[in-house]
Amino acid sequence: xxxxxxxxxxxxxxxxxxxxxxxxxxxxxxxxxxxxxxxxxxxxxxxxxxxxxxxxxxxxxxxxxxxxxxxxxxxxxxxxxxxxxxxxxxxxxxxxxxxxxxxxxxxxxxxxxxxxxxxxxxxxxxxxxxxxxxxxxxxxxxxxxxxxxxxxxxxxxxxxxxxxxxxxxxxxxxxxxxxxxxxxxxxxxxxxxxxxxxxxxxxxxxxxxxxxxxxxxxxxxxxxxxxxxxxxxxxxxxxxxxxxxxxxxxxxxxxxxxxxxxxxxxxxxxxxxxxxxxxxxxxxxxxxxxxxxxxxxxxxxxxxxxxxxxxxxxxxxxxxxxxxxxxxxxxxxxxxxxxxxxxxxxxxxxxxxxxxxxxxxxxxxxxxxxxxxxxxxxxxxxxxxxxxxxxxxxxxxxx
Amino acid sequence: xxxxxxxxxxxxxxxxxxxxxxxxxxxxxxxxxxxxxxxxxxxxxxxxxxxxxxxxxxxxxxxxxxxxxxxxxxxxxxxxxxxxxxxxxxxxxxxxxxxxxxxxxxxxxxxxxxxxxxxxxxxxxxxxxxxxxxxxxxxxxxxxxxxxxxxxxxxxxxxxxxxxxxxxxxxxxxxxxxxxxxxxxxxxxxxxxxxxxxxxxxxxxxxxxxxxxxxxxxxxxxxxxxxxxxxxxxxxxxxxxxxxxxxxxxxxxxxxxxxxxxxxxxxxxxxxxxxxxxxxxxxxxxxxxxxxxxxxxxxxxxxxxxxxxxxxxxxxxxxxxxxxxxxxxxxxxxxxxxxxxxxxxxxxxxxxxxxxxxxxxxxxxxxxxxxxxxxxxxxxxxxxxxxxxxxxxxxxxxx
Numbered sequence: 001x002x003x004x005x006x007x008x009x010x011x012x013x014x015x016x017x018x019x020x021x022x023x024x025x026x027x028x029x030x031x032x033x034x035x036x037x038x039x040x041x042x043x044x045x046x047x048x049x050x051x052x053x054x055x056x057x058x059x060x061x062x063x064x065x066x067x068x069x070x071x072x073x074x075x076x077x078x079x080x081x082x083x084x085x086x087x088x089x090x091x092x093x094x095x096x097x098x099x100x101x102x103x104x105x106x107x108x109x110x111x112x113x114x115x116x117x118x119x120x121x122x123x124x125x126x127x128x129x130x131x132x133x134x135x136x137x138x139x140x141x142x143x144x145x146x147x148x149x150x151x152x153x154x155x156x157x158x159x160x161x162x163x164x165x166x167x168x169x170x171x172x173x174x175x176x177x178x179x180x181x182x183x184x185x186x187x188x189x190x191x192x193x194x195x196x197x198x199x200x201x202x203x204x205x206x207x208x209x210x211x212x213x214x215x216x217x218x219x220x221x222x223x224x225x226x227x228x229x230x231x232x233x234x235x236x237x238x239x240x241x242x243x244x245x246x247x248x249x250x251x252x253x254x255x256x257x258x259x260x261x262x263x264x265x266x267x268x269x270x271x272x273x274x275x276x277x278x279x280x281x282x283x284x285x286x287x288x289x290x291x292x293x294x295x296x297x298x299x300x301x302x303x304x305x306x307x308x309x310x311x312x313x314x315x316x317x318x319x320x321x322x323x324x325x326x327x328x329x330x331x332x333x334x335x336x337x338x339x340x341x342x343x344x345x346x347x348x349x350x351x352x353x354x355x356x357x358x359x360x361x362x363x364x365x366x367x368x369x370x371x372x373x374x375x376x377x378x379x380x381x382x383x384x385x386x387x388x389x390x391x392x393x394x395x396x397x398x399x
Numbered sequence: 400x401x402x403x404x405x406x407x408x409x410x411x412x413x414x415x416x417x418x419x420x421x422x423x424x425x426x427x428x429x430x431x432x433x434x435x436x437x438x439x440x441x442x443x444x445x446x447x448x449x450x451x452x453x454x455x456x457x458x459x460x461x462x463x464x465x466x467x468x469x470x471x472x473x474x475x476x477x478x479x480x481x482x483x484x485x486x487x488x489x490x491x492x493x494x495x496x497x498x499x500x501x502x503x504x505x506x507x508x509x510x511x512x513x514x515x516x517x518x519x520x521x522x523x524x525x526x527x528x529x530x531x532x533x534x535x536x537x538x539x540x541x542x543x544x545x546x547x548x549x550x551x552x553x554x555x556x557x558x559x560x561x562x563x564x565x566x567x568x569x570x571x572x573x574x575x576x577x578x579x580x581x582x583x584x585x586x587x588x589x590x591x592x593x594x595x596x597x598x599x600x601x602x603x604x605x606x607x608x609x610x611x612x613x614x615x616x617x618x619x620x621x622x623x624x625x626x627x628x629x630x631x632x633x634x635x636x637x638x639x640x641x642x643x644x645x646x647x648x649x650x651x652x653x654x655x656x657x658x659x660x661x662x663x664x665x666x667x668x669x670x671x672x673x674x675x676x677x678x679x680x681x682x683x684x685x686x687x688x689x690x691x692x693x694x695x696x697x698x699x700x701x702x703x704x705x706x707x708x709x710x711x712x713x714x715x716x717x718x719x720x721x722x723x724x725x726x727x728x729x730x731x732x733x734x735x736x737x738x739x740x741x742x743x744x745x746x747x748x749x750x751x752x753x754x755x756x757x758x759x760x761x762x763x764x765x766x767x768x769x770x771x772x773x774x775x776x777x778x779x780x781x782x783x784x785x786x787x788x789x790x791x792x793x794x795x796x797x798x
Contacts, residue, residue, distance in 0.1 A: 128579050135583075138576045171575035173568050177537045180527050180567075183603030184534075188587075191602050203590050204582030207606035 015240050016196065018133070020267060027274050030068060030239075030266055037242050039069045039264065046070070049077050054116035061109045061265065064332050069239060071249065071262040076234050080117065086232035087225070088113055089215045089260065091124035092152065094144040094166075095134050099151045100286035101366070102268030104373075105333070107155040109265070110236045120161045120394040122224065123152060124215050128167040132204040142168050149385050151289060154376035157388075163224055164388040167211055178220045178255075182210035185251040194243050212241075213248040216260035223391050233260040238267060269329055273305040289374070293367045300327065300363050308348075308355035319351035320358075327358045334365050414639050415595065417532070419666060426673050429467060429638075429665055436641050438468045438663065445469070448476050453515035460508045460664065463731050468638060470648065470661040475633050479516065485631035486624070487512055488614045488659065490523035491551065493543040494533050498550045499685035500765070501667030503772075504732070506554040508664070509635045519560045519793040521623065522551060523614050527566040531603040541567050548784050550688060553775035556787075562623055563787040566610055577619045577654075581609035584650040593642050611640075612647040615659035622790050632659040637666060668728055672704040688773070692766045699726070699762050707747075707754035718750035719757075726757045733764050 013022045015033060022028045034041055042065075047058050061067050076086050090110045092103065114121050125148060127141035136144070145166040152164065188206065191197060197206050216233045218225040225231055235245060242264060249259040270285040284303050287296055307325030309315035322328050322345060335341050344361065347353035412421045414432060421427045433440055441464075446457050460466050475485050489509045491502065513520050524547060526540035535543070544565040551563065587605065590596060596605050615632045617624040624630055634644060641663060648658040669684040683702050686695055706724030708714035721727050721744060734740050743760065746752035 131579055132583055168576055169572050171570060171572050173570050176570035177567055180530055180603055183606055184531055184601050186602050187599055188602055188605060189598035199588035200586055202583050203585050203587055203605050204579055206587060206602050207582055
């Protein structure tokens with residue numbers, strides 16, 4: 001059965017790979033999004049299964065619902081339980097020099113999945129996409145892809161299990177053959193329906209969705225998977241990428257491939273408040289991995305939207321509104337200690353803790369995270385990047 | 400200035416890469432086509448220049464107006480005269496197992512150009528196009544491309560100057576980068592205007608025109624041309640391919656490339672009469688390079704449309720109508736002796752020669768041509784094909 005957007009008369013939010021906006025600048029309604037996209041909620045029983053199958057505590061992003069939706073993730077676990085491995089596929093459009101914390105989330109989570117399930121991983125850098133959408137030159141897009149690869153590698157991926165590639169530099173017959181196979185199954189009308197292209201868009205844009213689709217198929221990487229073309233694929237990504245993979249899943253069985261499974265995250269909120277993704281055009285809307293300790297302190301203190309009350313008296317009396325408070329949201333992503341987080345929420349919500357104290361703790365957590373990233377990235381040389389991008393087999397583990 | 404179709408109220412013929420049809424099944428009006436497409440007539444002075452610059456008699460197809468139109472061919476000759484070489488680019492969509500005589504025409508002419516100007520040549524086999532338009536599998540398209548390559552090689556190309564490639568098997572970063580560069584310059588509306596795609600066409604089709612465009616740019620073949628990215632390109636082709644190269648010429652200067660030049664042929668008529676191209680679905684509409692001597696005799700005698708009169712008496716009285724006579728047309732393509740052809744035309748036109756005699760001479764000419772091709776093709780092994788397709792430099796002559 002074809003997966004598609006449900007018609008929705010009161011469709012008051014727009015979520016696609018290029019735009020995330022809620023009604024009246026409010027919050028994204030993720031329940032509605034699950035319903036509209038037709039994906040499944042990632043419920044507690046699945047999280048318990050992950051815990052049991054991997055023998056590890058589930059990642060913070062699972063425990064706290066950052067990754068909240070999926071498509072057929074249960075089938076990946078069913079097969080894994082029967083002894084069948086899978087591979088992970090994630091990616092990034094390298095549109096900017098340095099990454100912000102929101103960019104790190106899928107990679108941090110993917111690293112956890114790789115370690116927990118001991119599976120190979122392909123990471124696609126869609127420099128072609130960014131060249132086409134952002135009007136960057138081919139050379140500049142490739143340069144950004146390599147710079148971003150360093151930040152990605154700094155997340156700690158296992159080189160023996162990880163292949164990183166740029167579309168421009170990897171393009172090859174096996175990949176192109178699958179692109180054509182996918183493209184044959186998608187009409188122009190269909191692509192316009194899914195992605196909202198118009199006649200004024202250039203043909204590069206409407207040519208691109210198959211390029212993001214085909215890493216879902218192991219036959220796109222014959223060198224990598226040694227022709228294990230029946231290997232399952234799990235894609236961790238933010239839910240704005242769902243349209244690409246709805247299309248991919250629709251096409252897959254028609255060209256003799258398995259549908260990839262998905263595990264999808266909500267968006268990391270901007271410092272100014274939770275109304276979509278952060279904006280690259282406003283450096284004060286996000287914490288970047290290149291920010292200094294002083295930058296982080298200033299940004300959090302100055303811009304992080306507070307749910308605290310307007311006076312200390314009122315705050316002591318009414319407590320903070322945790323639903324809109326950005327420091328609490330950020331701690332939910334990055335403070336690993338469940339007990340401490342619960343304590344802060346309780347104290348802050350009851351007005352016994354002030355915004356300044358919560359921000360102070362967040363500044364500590366983020367400064368440590370960013371500093372750890374900085375050190376890891378500094379150790380990534382051009383030779384390391386070449387090694388991750390080398391065309392090779394990932395010769396292990398498929399038994 | 401942008402090159403495009405002139406609006407034409409009385410546009411009674413359709414010529415594009417997928418359809419050639421004249422009004423009411425009549426003849427294509429090539430003068431109108433030149434005017435509509437905005438290309439130039441290949442006049443006698445250019446043919447004289449070719450003769451002078453190459454020191455050879457111009458090819459039959461030039462002398463007799465088979466190649467009748469061009470775009471900036473004069474610039475190629477200007478530069479050649481100043482000592483600058485160019486390269487040739489032609490191609491074929493491998494949609495059928497064996498070729499007919501009409502398919503050989505661009506290759507016979509291209510071989511003449513290669514020999515006369517001593518220049519390198521790239522031949523693109525658009526197996527991806529045929530996979531998408533004819534709904535062939537990827538594997539079958541590649542197989543047909545290799546089979547067709549044997550017929551092409553049998554035309555006598557110089558392996559030290561000729562690179563043949565299949566899109567599926569050649570696709571590589573340099574090629575893909577130029578595809579994206581071209582695609583960025585063509586809107587969906589523009590592609591629809593040039594090629595007539597509809598919303599029900601799949602996105603593979605609208606993705607394809609840049610693939611046929613980029614062999615016009617030497618940077619698509621860095622291995623071949625050793626980064627001589629300013630090399631001029633001359634494309635010999637049938638005029639139905641003009642839309643691809645109008646688009647290419649429109650885009651080229653915007654991405655830092657020279658516009659390719661073109662030299663364009665009319666269509667080889669079907670046995671049944673001159674109303675467009677031959678049809679692969681009707682084997683009796685064409686002479687195939689695999690036809691036996693007996694096939695050729697039968698087809699010419701039975702199907703070749705005659706301009707002779709309906710009785711010998713009338714024929715002796717009125718003579719043949721050479722304008723519609725297919726044996727005379729075919730002799731015009733393949734009988735090299737100008738004096739003999741003129742003699743036959745005069746005798747036949749005056750009714751002194753009968754259709755049977757003209758057909759007998761045509762059967763001799765075609766049988767010899769096809770037999771020569773058969774022998775040459777039999778000598779082409781899979782190793783020969785591999786050698787022509789090998790990625791290598793063509794290391795000579797650019798000085």
